[in-house]
């Protein structure tokens with residue numbers, strides 16, 4: 336297996352970034368092909384992520400977390416993704432849950448869950464998608480009814496990242512008031528009334544992707560995020576948190592582009608073809624130059640999106656969607672361009688490019704399919720133009 340280590344910017348003073356870069360270089364890159372093949376994120380590796388404070392990095396320090404901003408985490412998430420996007424993906428639902436609890440949780444909900452997430456004693460799952468509902472929330476059919484001490488759940492969920500072992504699931508459900516966000520503790524999961532299956536995936540391996548079936552499951556301790564008065568606010572709450580997730584996905588994509596570029600440069604500087612080093616041919620320079628230019632653009636957009644998310648600005652939603660779309664489409668393009676230079680070398684099952692080729696499309700789908708996000712942005716622009724006309 337080829338592992339090249341070029342194109343990894345040096346730490347810029349943040350000890351967390353330096354620690355993640357070391358972890359990626361010394362631990363992740365040498366082993367990732369085996370973990371990807373076996374579809375496993377080893378417990379020891381997860382413990383290293385917890386020891387670095389990565390899952391709970393967004394939890395305020397007063398609740399035992401890292402107290403980081405999304406902007407501060409952009410280089411960290413990107414560096415982690417140079418090793419394996421599954422690591423950045425595995426910590427993402429905890430960041431989403433943290434964002435939701437901080438923005439909408441009751442004091443009691445924050446006191447109960449933020450210390451668990453901040454310390455890494457437990458992680459969270461975030462569940463919107465159902466067999467019949469991805470972008471189209473009007474098709475959400477999983478229901479939650481209040482019962483003594485909890486909620487009664489009926490329905491099915493799909494693609495719940497971290498949903499096999501998380502301590503809590505923040506889940507979009509239909510209640511009498513409309514769509515709501517339920518905070519569901521894990522007790523009772525993997526039982527006849529809350530069945531769990533794992534979905535096998537072509538890439539993004541090692542991340543638990545659960546499918547749930549609820550049949551009259553009485554979830555003890557489950558409650559509506561923000562309390563009963565916040566029932567019916569779930570779509571606004573959960574979609575609002577996705578800005579954080581889309582920046583996380585954009586960072587996964589940037590990490591893939593970094594690695595594809597590293598492979599392209601390795602080929603360009605180590606392989607002789609047509610009487611010269613590959614990189615001396617203008618077509619190779621053009622391909623590498625194109626990736627470099629687009630990477631700089633995607634990186635700037637991602638940083639701007641992260642700042643807008645941190646500031647809670649009106650632009651945050653569009654910028655986070657745009658960053659995810661631009662970076663993820665670039666990730667797919669970058670793997671293709673690097674593979675053209677590497678040719679047959681990119682086709683070994685254990686080659687890094689082979690894994691990146693399977694991982695890159697996940698970034699086009701996760702936190703909203705790119706086309707669905709583009710449709711939403713286009714629809715809003717047309718509506719605004721019609722109003723102005």
Ligand SMILES: Cc1cc2nc3c(=O)[nH]c(=O)nc-3n(C[C@H](O)[C@H](O)[C@H](O)COP(=O)(O)OP(=O)(O)OC[C@H]3O[C@@H](n4cnc5c(N)ncnc54)[C@H](O)[C@@H]3O)c2cc1C
Nearest residue numbers: 461462463464468469470494495496700702703704706707
């Ligand atoms: C590896 C992986 C991990 C995931 N993890 C999670 C998770 O942890 N939690 C979670 O909740 N979900 C998760 N998902 C689900 C993911 O968020 C959804 O797949 C994504 O939102 C897209 O939904 P969909 O697949 O139903 O596609 P759709 O939303 O149905 O989109 C498919 C296509 O339909 C078209 N389309 C979409 N909207 C419209 C419209 N309004 N009008 C016309 N055409 C439209 C577009 O062409 C679009 O590309 C995960 C998915 C994957 C693959």
